Amino acid sequence: MTKLVPEADAVVAASRHFSFPPPRTASGGVVESCRKMAAAQIDLGAAVTGSWLDSMKASSPRHRLMAPVVGAADAEHDDWMRHPSALSRFDLLASAAKGKQIAVFLDYDGTLSPIVEDPDRAVMTDEMRDAVRGVAARFPTAIVSGRCRDKVFGFVRLAELYYAGSHGMDIRGPTAHANNHHGSSKQQEHEGESVLCQPAREFLPMIEEVRGLLEAKVPAIPGAKVEDNKFCLSVHFRCVDEKRWGALAEQVRSVLKDYPKLRLTQGRKVLEIRPVIKWDKGNALDFLLHSLGYADRSDVFPIYIGDDRTDEDAFRVLRGRGQGAGILVSRFPKDTAASFSLRDPAEVKDFLHSLVESTTT
Numbered sequence: 001m002t003k004l005v006p007e008a009d010a011v012v013a014a015s016r017h018f019s020f021p022p023p024r025t026a027s028g029g030v031v032e033s034c035r036k037m038a039a040a041q042i043d044l045g046a047a048v049t050g051s052w053l054d055s056m057k058a059s060s061p062r063h064r065l066m067a068p069v070v071g072a073a074d075a076e077h078d079d080w081m082r083h084p085s086a087l088s089r090f091d092l093l094a095s096a097a098k099g100k101q102i103a104v105f106l107d108y109d110g111t112l113s114p115i116v117e118d119p120d121r122a123v124m125t126d127e128m129r130d131a132v133r134g135v136a137a138r139f140p141t142a143i144v145s146g147r148c149r150d151k152v153f154g155f156v157r158l159a160e161l162y163y164a165g166s167h168g169m170d171i172r173g174p175t176a177h178a179n180n181h182h183g184s185s186k187q188q189e190h191e192g193e194s195v196l197c198q199p200a201r202e203f204l205p206m207i208e209e210v211r212g213l214l215e216a217k218v219p220a221i222p223g224a225k226v227e228d229n230k231f232c233l234s235v236h237f238r239c240v241d242e243k244r245w246g247a248l249a250e251q252v253r254s255v256l257k258d259y260p261k262l263r264l265t266q267g268r269k270v271l272e273i274r275p276v277i278k279w280d281k282g283n284a285l286d287f288l289l290h291s292l293g294y295a296d297r298s299d300v301f302p303i304y305i306g307d308d309r310t311d312e313d314a315f316r317v318l319r320g321r322g323q324g325a326g327i328l329v330s331r332f333p334k335d336t337a338a339s340f341s342l343r344d345p346a347e348v349k350d351f352l353h354s355l356v357e358s359t360t361t
């Protein structure tokens with residue numbers, strides 16, 4: 001097992017392939033009040049623009065249907081080398097984190113649980129839960145999910161974690177303390193005072209209204225499903241015949257046209273409806289780092305692991321801070337602001353174990 005020790009040669013060799021630590025960019029400000037910050041700006045950055053149907057198709061590549069082609073596979077592998085495996089290059093990550101306070105941020109779907117057809121059945125294995133528990137016993141650990149907080153807590157069931165549900169619009173600190181290291185966090189300085197951030201509260205009645213409208217319309221499309229994520233809504237099309245995607249997009253558009261304060265973004269075979277405020281997983285990551293008292297420290301090493309477009313906002317925040325490591329979970333090369341890769345949740349579990357073992361004396 002690689003320990004958290006410097007391996008200069010490995011760093012030099014790997015940095016030929018990619019930029020690590022990530023360069024600083026102009027994002028990542030101080031979070032004074034999450035609501036004030038969120039209200040300050042309308043976010044159109046990740047919005048689905050142009051044809052919704054084209055966007056749905058573009059975000060649903062048919063990797064699994066492609067026959068392996070000799071040569072193409074090599075090119076794909078070479079491309080992926082720009083984002084080295086966080087497992088096989090654990091040494092590199094470990095040397096960058098050496099002597100620093102690690103904090104771990106984990107997306108849920110596609111990261112801690114495999115993608116499945118029925119969103120209600122995206123359970124996490126006990127082995128994965130043990131791995132997350134082990135990490136949380138050593139480092140502040142947060143789940144950052146598009147799901148509503150209660151639902152993702154229902155899957156993860158670890159009270160010692162921070163939870164940022166609804167794409168970061170519903171943040172809550174731990175409700176129980178692990179025997180851990182979090183002594184320096186502001187959370188613990190104010191025992192009993194829970195971190196809470198809900199920057200989109202005023203949108204709740206509107207989201208509720210739109211949920212009702214969508215639930216009345218969307219079931220007409222076989223396989224389509226509306227999921228209530230409290231501060232946002234998901235319209236799933238994983239089980240919808242591709243020929244009906246246009247009709248589904250039209251149903252959603254016909255509802256949303258009367259709600260200019262809501263916007264549409266897209267995840268993995270899901271349309272996401274959320275408030276126009278500038279608040280995403282990146283803001284949630286920033287907020288949590290501030291809550292932990294880590295924002296202005298240079299000796300902090302945040303690790304964010306996620307598989308989806310929405311996780312890119314958090315990867316970009318790490319680049320903006322010039323700190324830590326973003327790890328993209330994907331079997332296929334993608335444009336990403338992450339620095340490392342893992343192939344699937346099984347590799348995520350192995351990585352979490354490696355992190356624990358490397359810091360166990």
Ligand SMILES: O=P(O)(O)OC[C@H]1O[C@H](O[C@H]2O[C@H](CO)[C@@H](O)[C@H](O)[C@H]2O)[C@H](O)[C@@H](O)[C@@H]1O
Nearest residue numbers: 108109115116117119122145146234238268270
């Ligand atoms: O931020 P995440 O924790 O990754 O949540 C994003 C969305 O994940 C879920 O949908 C995705 O996973 C489902 C179960 O595997 C799959 O059926 C669906 O196609 C995926 O998009 C969740 O159901 C959504 O509400 C989340 O927004």
